[in-house]
Amino acid sequence: MEIKDIPEADADRMVDFAGIVFHSRIEDGDHERNSWVARRAERIGAYDGGTVAGQLAALPMRLAVPGALLDCSAVTFVGVLPTHRRRGVLTSMIERMHADAVAAGRPVAALWASQGAIYGRYGFGLATRAIGLEIDAARPLELRTTPDPAPLRLIDLASAPEILGPIHSRALAARPGGLVRDPEWWTRGTLRAVEQEAPGFSEPRVVVHPGGYAAYRAHEHTVRVEDLVADTPAVEAALWRYLASIDLIKVVHAPSRPVDDLLPLMAADPDQVVVKNGYGALWLRLIDVPAALRARSWAAEDAFVLDVQDDRLPANAGRWRLTTGAAPACDRTDAAPDLTLSAADLASVYMGGTRVSALARLGVVTEHTPSAVAQLDAALAIPLAPYTNDDF
Numbered sequence: 001m002e003i004k005d006i007p008e009a010d011a012d013r014m015v016d017f018a019g020i021v022f023h024s025r026i027e028d029g030d031h032e033r034n035s036w037v038a039r040r041a042e043r044i045g046a047y048d049g050g051t052v053a054g055q056l057a058a059l060p061m062r063l064a065v066p067g068a069l070l071d072c073s074a075v076t077f078v079g080v081l082p083t084h085r086r087r088g089v090l091t092s093m094i095e096r097m098h099a100d101a102v103a104a105g106r107p108v109a110a111l112w113a114s115q116g117a118i119y120g121r122y123g124f125g126l127a128t129r130a131i132g133l134e135i136d137a138a139r140p141l142e143l144r145t146t147p148d149p150a151p152l153r154l155i156d157l158a159s160a161p162e163i164l165g166p167i168h169s170r171a172l173a174a175r176p177g178g179l180v181r182d183p184e185w186w187t188r189g190t191l192r193a194v195e196q197e198a199p200g201f202s203e204p205r206v207v208v209h210p211g212g213y214a215a216y217r218a219h220e221h222t223v224r225v226e227d228l229v230a231d232t233p234a235v236e237a238a239l240w241r242y243l244a245s246i247d248l249i250k251v252v253h254a255p256s257r258p259v260d261d262l263l264p265l266m267a268a269d270p271d272q273v274v275v276k277n278g279y280g281a282l283w284l285r286l287i288d289v290p291a292a293l294r295a296r297s298w299a300a301e302d303a304f305v306l307d308v309q310d311d312r313l314p315a316n317a318g319r320w321r322l323t324t325g326a327a328p329a330c331d332r333t334d335a336a337p338d339l340t341l342s343a344a345d346l347a348s349v350y351m352g353g354t355r356v357s358a359l360a361r362l363g364v365v366t367e368h369t370p371s372a373v374a375q376l377d378a379a380l381a382i383p384l385a386p387y388t389n390d391d392f
Contacts, residue, residue: 006043021079067297125348177386301325307337
C-alpha cells in the first residue's frame with residue numbers, strides 16, 4: 001500500500017469514492033456541489049497498485065478556540081473501500097495527515113465523525129455538542145426577552161459574505177468551536193443553493209439585523225434555520241420572532257443549535273419550543289499539545305503538571321507543566337503529575353465543552369493531587385458552550 005497525494009484532477013473521483021463508502025447515490029450536480037471541498041484540501045490517497053483503496057482530505061482552516069483562532073486541519077472525505085478494511089489503511093492516512101499538520105504548524109485537527117468509536121483510537125476527542133430545536137409557529141411566539149427594535153432586512157445572496165462576515169467574526173470571538181469563513185466558504189458551503197439534507201426546500205434566504213442574521217430555507221409550512229448568529233439576546237429574540245411570524249409557516253425547525261441556546265428559556269410558553277434531539281458534533285485532535293495549550297485563553301491563573309498519554313504522536317506524550325492565566329506556558333517537566341489523561345480526553349476538555357470532573361468520575365482521568373480536577377475545570381471555564389455549525 002502506497003500513501004501519496006491525490007491529484008486535483010481526481011477531485012470528482014473523491015466524490016464518487018465517498019458515495020461508495022457512505023452508501024449514497026451520486027446524483028446530477030453532486031460533483032459540482034461537493035468536489036470544491038476536495039479541490040481546496042490537501043488530498044491523501046492509499047493506493048493499492050493503480051486502485052485508490054482509501055482517501056482523506058485535510059482543509060487548512062482557522063478554528064475558534066477560547067481567546068484565539070488556531071490553524072487547523074479540517075478532516076473530511078475519509079473512507080476506505082470495503083475490500084480493504086482492517087489492513088491499516090486508515091491508520092496510514094491519519095499518520096500522514098498528522099505529519100502534514102506538524103510540518104505546516106497546525107496545532108489542531110478536527111472532523112465530523114460518521115462513527116465516533118473509530119476516532120478516539122487516533123487521539124480525537126468529542127469537543128462540541130449540539131441540539132435540535134422546533135418552534136410551534138402556528139401561534140404567535142411570545143418571548144420573555146424584549147426583541148431589539150432595529151429594523152430587519154432581507155439581502156441577496158451575492159452580498160451576504162461581505163455583510164455577514166463581520167457579524168460571524170464577532171460570534172467566533174464570543175463562542176469557540178466555529179471556523180473562519182472566506183467568501184467561497186460562505187457561498188458554496190454555508191449558503192449553498194441546494195441542501196442535500198433538506199430536499200424540496202428553497203435556496204437560502206438571509207435576514208439581517210445590525211447585530212445579527214439568520215439564514216433559512218422554506219418549504220410548504222416549514223422554515224429550516226441553517227445559521228443564526230446574534231450579538232445580544234435581544235437581537236436573537238428579534239430574529240426568532242421574525243422566523244416564527246413568516247406567513248404560512250407553522251413549524252420552525254433548527255437542526256443545529258448550541259447546547260446552551262437561550263430560545264427554550266426565552267419562550268414565554270416552554271411547550272412552544274421543544275428540544276428535539278442532542279448529538280455529538282465536532283471531534284478535536286491536539287496535534288501539538290503545548291502549542292494548543294499556550295494559544296487558548298484561561299479563566300483562572302493556576303499551574304498543573306499534566307501527564308499526557310499519546311501513542312500516536314509521541315512528541316505529545318509525557319509530562320507538561322501548564323501555567324494558565326494571562327501569559328500561558330506549557331513546557332516539559334520531570335515533576336510528579338497532578339493529573340494523568342489521554343490526548344483524546346485532553347482534546348475533549350480543551351474548548352470547555354466537557355468537564356474534567358466528569359471524565360474523572362468516569363475513571364478515565366486520574367487525579368494525583370487533591371483538587372487538581374476542580375482547579376483545571378475552573379481554568380478551562382468559558383462563558384458560552386463551544387458550538388460548531390460548519391459542515392465539512
